[in-house]
Structure formats: C-alpha cells, structure tokens
Amino acid sequence: MAPANGPDWDSNTGDNVNTDESIAMPAGRHGDSNLHHVEFYVADAEAVAADLAAGYGFQRVGAADLPGGCRSVAIRNGRATLILTSATDDAHPVARYVEAHGDGVASIALRVGDATAARRDAVDRGARPAVTATHLAHAPGCVITEIHTFGDVTQRFVELPAEAEEGAIPWLRATAPATPTPTGVQLHEIDHIAICLPGGDLARTVAFYESALGYPVVFEERTEVGGQVMNSKVVKEPGGALTLVLVEPGHLSGEPGQVEKFVKANGGAGVQHLAFATADIVRTVDQLRGNGIAFLTTPAAYYELTHERLASGRHAIEDLRRLHILADVDQSGKLFQIFARSTAPRGTYFMEIIERDGATTFGSGNIRALYDAVEMGQRGQDR
Secondary structure, three states, X not given: OOOOOOOOOOOOOOEEEEOOOOOOOOOOEOEOOEEEEEEXXXXXXXXXXXXXXXXHOOEEEEEEEEOOOEEEEEEEEXXXXXXXXXXXXXXXXXXXXXXXXXXXXXXXEEEOOOHHHHHHHHHHOOOOEEOOOHHHOOOOOOEXXXXXXXXXXXXXXXXXXXXXXXXXXXXXXXOOOOOOOOOOOOOOEEEEEEEEOOOOXXXXXXXXXXXXXXXXXXXXXEEEEOOEEEEEEEEEOOOOOOEEEEEEEOOOOOOOOHHHHHHHHHOOOEEEEEEEEOOOHHHHHHHHHHOOOOEOOOXXXXXXXXXXXXXXXXXXXXXXXXXXOEEEEEOOEEEEEEEEOOOOOOOOOEEEEEEEEEOOOOOHHHHHHHHHHHHHHHOOOOO
C-alpha cells in the first residue's frame, strides 16, 4: 500500500512479506454479496455531495430527511455508491460522531441474502452487535443489521427484496441520474478501503476479521525507511466484494508518521482513504484536475527510477510525470495510482484513483521509489 496523506512524499517503504493473493477463500455463507454503499457522517451532507459531484463526477441518486433528525444524500459513479448523512438535530448520533471524529466513514455496507443470519453468525463468532443506525431502523423494503468493527465504524448488512436492482436504496427517494456523467469522470468501483489503526491494534483487528467474518489475509508487509515503520495486512471478503487494507504504525525513531497523525486527528481508528478503480488513469486524472481536484505531487527523480522499473507500459512516462501518477510492478502486472489531497476538515480521509493492469498488490514499490527519488534530489542528481 502506498500511503499518501501529508507531505508530497512519505518516507515509509515496503518489503513484501507475502504477495500471494491466490489463497483459497471460502464461499460466502449468506448468499452472494456485494459492496452496497459506504456511508459518511458529515457536518453538511448536501455540501459534501455537491463537492463530490462537481469534482469526481458522482451523480445524485437519492435523498431524504430521515427519522430522528438527519438527512441523507446518495451519490454514485459506476458501481461505487456513497451515502452522505448529516444531523439536523444536535442530539442525533450522527452529530456526536462528527463532533468526535470530524467528517468520516461511519459504516461499510454489504448487500447479503440474509442480513439477520449474517449478523447472528458474526456475533456467534465473536463480533459485538451494534444497534442499527436510528435513521435506518425502519428502512422500508429491507432488513439492515450492523456489527462493530474498528473504532466507531460499523459493518452493515443490507438485505433487499430479491427483485431489487443492484444498488437500490429503498429508504431514500430515488433521483434519476443524468446521462452521461456531467463532468465526464468515469469511475468503476471501490477497489479497496484503507484503515489506520493505533499501534498494537493490527493483530487483534485482523483476528477479528478472520474469526468473526471469515475474511482471509491475502497480503501483508512491513515497511521501514527513514525512521518510520508501518505494518499492514490486507483482508478480503470471501466472495471478493470488499478489500480492506489495515495499517498500524510500528516503532518510530523519528517524527510520527502519517498513520499516527491520522489516528490522532480522527480521534481513533478510522478509514483513511477510498481507492476508486478506473480504466484509464491518465484520462481520469486529467479530467479530475480540470475539475479542480488537487493531488499530491511527486519529485521529478521518481520518474528516472520508474523508467528502470517499467520497461514498457500502457501509459507513457511523460504522461505519468506530467500528472504525478505513480507506477509499480508486482508479480502479476502493473499498477498506476495517485492520491488526492485531503479536503476533510481535519485533514483525515482522502481519495485514491487506481488502475490495475494485472497487478494484484497495493503499490509498495512506489514508496521506496519515492524515497529514493527524494534522496537523489538531495544529492543534486534530480534532473
């Protein structure tokens, strides 16, 4: 995983412990599942939804004032659905969440065949049950259950009628999206979700996902450079619907790293970024920049080293350099990625754009290349 919040480069780097993603995974226990939505609790749902529509090409697909004193707005691009919820009553749990953490992800929701059984099974295996969010407790036409996962984030199970179309949100009034996407930005789906944990929480959190939900570890690494250390493991929902990158800081000999900074600003563990898949990252980033999205920049020397790592690729090095897109190679193919600057009030969560050309891992080589590029520049070799 290439971290990307904070300075224009980060001194962490990766040495893979296990890069084999071919680990056999058990079938889902409650019917086919898919990532239904990610819900953010925010101070102003309408404003955040409008910003994501203008910047990232999301289209409004639903909205409603919900019981208990809150408002939700649903937006979608490709198969990625985000729900933005804000409190209209200061006593609402959404308001308390935002006060504690700022704007951020509050729930990750899977559509399953039997939400009650999914929750019961997870609880039987050690999960803590969560009370279904008050604004969803009586969602018409569906059954919604939740469990606690990390920090104040829940995993939600959404059961819809069999005939409901993919992505249906019965508790919100549907809004017909415009066609085509007004900004032209086309995202496919959420590739992965990255989570920052306090130091010492990684093993316990991974054990929870393995035992309570049956999510196997498909990748792990320890990254160490420049006095900073990160330990990370990737777990995947058995049917492939959800990939979570779990990261904790290791022992630091220097300044606190990005993971520690996130945890402090967020008031505990939380979602650091969502990675959105695209078919053509050069075209997409060009469009996003035109929409005013700001991305982290990369030292010029990085692309001198990228030439050596990428003998050939679907994108020209000149385009990658111009747009500050990172490129990496693993045993299965190539990976291109870029990280947006955080616009969250506390500088916490942000967005990643990713294109996979066969690669199955998370850009670890990019971190080392960025570090080496900075070293090169400091030695006066940055051409």
